[in-house]
Amino acid sequence: MLRNNNLNNFFRVPTIMSQNLKRSALAANLSSESRATSDEFNKHLQNEVERERGIQQKKKIKRTKLSKLSNSTDKSRFQSRETGNKKPKHRQIDPEYEVDIEGPLRKIKPYYFTYKTFCKERWRNKKLIDVFTSEFRDREPEYYIKTIASGSVYLNDQAAGLSSIIKNGDLITHQVHRHEPPVTSRPIKTVFEDDDILVIDKPSGIPVHPTGRYRFNTITKMLEKNLGFAVNPCNRLDRLTSGLMFLAKTPKGADEIGDQLKAREVSKEYVARVIGEFPETEVVVEKPLRLIEPRLALNAVCQMDDEGAKHAKTVFNRISYDGKTSIVRCKPLTGRSHQIRVHLQYLGHSIANDPIYSNDEVWSSNLGKNGEIDFGTVIARLNEIGKTRPAKSWYHNNSANGEVLRQEKCTVCESDLYTDPGPNDLDLWLHAYLYESTETEEESGKKKWCYKTEYPEWAQIASLPGKAT
Numbered sequence: 352m353l354r355n356n357n358l359n360n361f362f363r364v365p366t367i368m369s370q371n372l373k374r375s376a377l378a379a380n381l382s383s384e385s386r387a388t389s390d391e392f393n394k395h396l397q398n399e400v401e402r403e404r405g406i407q408q409k410k411k412i413k414r415t416k417l418s419k420l421s422n423s424t425d426k427s428r429f430q431s432r433e434t435g436n437k438k439p440k441h442r443q444i445d446p447e448y449e450v451d452i453e454g455p456l457r458k459i460k461p462y463y464f465t466y467k468t469f470c471k472e473r474w475r476n477k478k479l480i481d482v483f484t485s486e487f488r489d490r491e492p493e494y495y496i497k498t499i500a501s502g503s504v505y506l507n508d509q510a511a512g513l514s515s516i517i518k519n520g521d522l523i524t525h526q527v528h529r530h531e532p533p534v535t536s537r538p539i540k541t542v543f544e545d546d547d548i549l550v551i552d553k554p555s556g557i558p559v560h561p562t563g564r565y566r567f568n569t570i571t572k573m574l575e576k577n578l579g580f581a582v583n584p585c586n587r588l589d590r591l592t593s594g595l596m597f598l599a600k601t602p603k604g605a606d607e608i609g610d611q612l613k614a615r616e617v618s619k620e621y622v623a624r625v626i627g628e629f630p631e632t633e634v635v636v637e638k639p640l641r642l643i644e645p646r647l648a649l650n651a652v653c654q655m656d657d658e659g660a661k662h663a664k665t666v667f668n669r670i671s672y673d674g675k676t677s678i679v680r681c682k683p684l685t686g687r688s689h690q691i692r693v694h695l696q697y698l699g700h701s702i703a704n705d706p707i708y709s710n711d712e713v714w715s716s717n718l719g720k721n722g723e724i725d726f727g728t729v730i731a732r733l734n735e736i737g738k739t740r741p742a743k744s745w746y747h748n749n750s751a752n753g754e755v756l757r758q759e760k761c762t763v764c765e766s767d768l769y770t771d772p773g774p775n776d777l778d779l780w781l782h783a784y785l786y787e788s789t790e791t792e793e794e795s796g797k798k799k800w801c802y803k804t805e806y807p808e809w810a811q812i813a814s815l816p817g818k819a820t
Contacts, residue, residue: 443467448567456533456771459567461761464529470521479504479515479523486646489564490766498525528764532754534558534568535777542802547604548597549574549582552804555593556777559584574598585609586786589648589689591706594621594783595804611788618787621681621691622670622810624780625700626709626718626745629669629677636694637664640687643726647733649707650689652697652722663687665694676703676746678810681781691781697722706742706775707733718745742775750774782807 449460474482483495483504502510505524506517517523540552551570558565566572575581585597585608597612599605611617638652641659653660663685670678677700681691692708695701699720701709709718713732717723736742741753752773759768787801 445567445572450567452536453533455536455777457536457568458533459531461528461530461763463526464566465524465526467522467524470517470519470523474517475519477517478513479506479511479517480513482517487563494766528761528766529566530564530761530766530768531566531568532564532769532776533771534565539570539573540804542595542804547601548585548599548608550802551596551598553588553593553596553783555591555779555782556772558590559587559596565590570596571598586612588783589779591777591779592781592783593779593807595786595802596783597786611790616789618785618789619683619686619783620785621683622782622784622806623679623681623691623695623702624704624809625677625679625695626703627675627677627700628672629667629679629700631669634667634698635664636667636697638694638697638722639663640690640693642688644730644733647707647730648689649726649730649733650687650693651719651724651726652693661685661687663690663694665691667695667698696720701745702780704744704746704775704778704780706736706744706779709745710736710743711745711748712740712743737769737776741773744775747774780807780809782810 444465446462446464448462451458451460474486480495480499483499484492487495496513498504499511499515500513502512503525504511506515506521508522508524511523535554535556537554539554541549542552543550551574553559553570557573558569560571561569567576571582571584580600582598582600583605585599585605586595588594588596597608599608639655639657639660640650640663641653641657641661643649643651655662663683665684666682668680670680672678679695679700681695683690689707692702692705696705696708696719699718701718703709708714711718713729713736714724719729737754738756741751741755743750743753750773752771754769754772754776757768757770760766761768782804784806785801785803788799790799791797792799
């Protein structure tokens with residue numbers, strides 16, 4: 352039986368990355384072939400670290416030169432990524448909006464919004480209509496065809512048509528009547544704050560920054576409304592993932608934390624609640640990952656010679672087992688999208704309430720274990736989630752509550768309306784528990800910083816008296 356104080360002991364602070372890799376290899380009793388694979392991973396990881404440190408060093412030199420011209424790091428001079436140095440007419444301007452708190456949900460009343468974005472690299476030399484229909488899932492292709500044909504979408508301030516081609520540097524402008532999905536009304540907790548950075552405990556179910564159908568129901572916009580100035584995220588968490596987030600209030604804060612995160616000078620620990628009895632011994636997964644379908648945020652294990660493959664390695668240790676699910680500590684040694692979720696799925700221990708990777712209606716009974724996947728079928732089934740069928744998971748397998756089309760359209764913009772989200776739309780049992788700098792202070796020898804959150808409620812359930820471990 353593991354109680355919460357034992358959890359504290361279990362989440363011990365790691366030593367430097369190279370020591371972790373050696374200990375993981377020994378504990379797993381790797382074969383010579385596995386060690387060769389691990390050595391290859393270490394080389395790739397070291398190359399990435401050295402390359403990123405070189406980039407950060409060049410940036411520091413540039414910033415030092417700029418600081419001689421201006422010593423001001425005032426918050427009022429700290430521009431968000433949306434504004435930056437863009438010309439005034441190109442900047443995204445937020446309209447007024449209203450917030451309603453309805454029990455567990457935070458809702459935004461529909462509003463008019465002028466969407467502005469510059470051509471992304473993957474959009475270059477493609478038809479505007481093809482980009483709209485392939486990149487955006489919230490409306491049917493017929494809506495985009497009608498809107499573009501009517502001249503309501505602009506390229507560089509000129510009305511575009513169905514034959515318009517997007518080129519590098521093009522500015523796309525489009526006014527829409529927006530309907531944002533509700534998010535959880537759970538509060539954003541402050542872990543630490545000074546003049547330069549804000550460290551928070553992010554609730555599950557809220558996107559970090561404006562993306563897709565979300566704008567004001569995002570962490571950055573909520574904080575901007577409360578604080579009165581913009582903050583920039585230094586690390587990223589998926590919408591459904593909860594836990595530690597670093598937000599810069601000034602350029603100094605962005606430099607100090609952001610540079611360390613990018614240069615892999617930070618050790619991270621997550622906690623997850625997974626399906627079944629996880630092995631008691633340490634498990635190391637070293638499998639490359641690639642993005643399968645951008646619109647669905649679907650990722651999977653792959654081979655390194657696959658297009659878009661990226662090295663990925665995660666170390667797992669079981670904390671407790673309650674007879675049905677296990678609480679597992681997760682240490683990602685790389686930071687790939689959905690890395691922990693996909694590596695756990697590969698092991699056959701998906702996160703128990705994961706609406707993507709633990710839905711047997713999507714993956715069939717084996718839930719994608721060992722990478723045994725028919726992606727054509729998976730993509731087709733996931734495309735129906737949130738439209739004709741609510742999201743499901745292994746834990747909430749019979750829940751009828753969830754976001755689906757209401758078979759009703761908005762009387763203003765004729766866009767499809769949705770029901771409120773359910774438990775599979777708002778929660779994921781994956782929490783960023785601890786982030787610590789691997790750099791030490793010269794005089795004291797102590798780590799420069801270490802932040803951790805409280806344990807989420809679901810991580811404590813398996814450690815209550817009477818539960819098996």
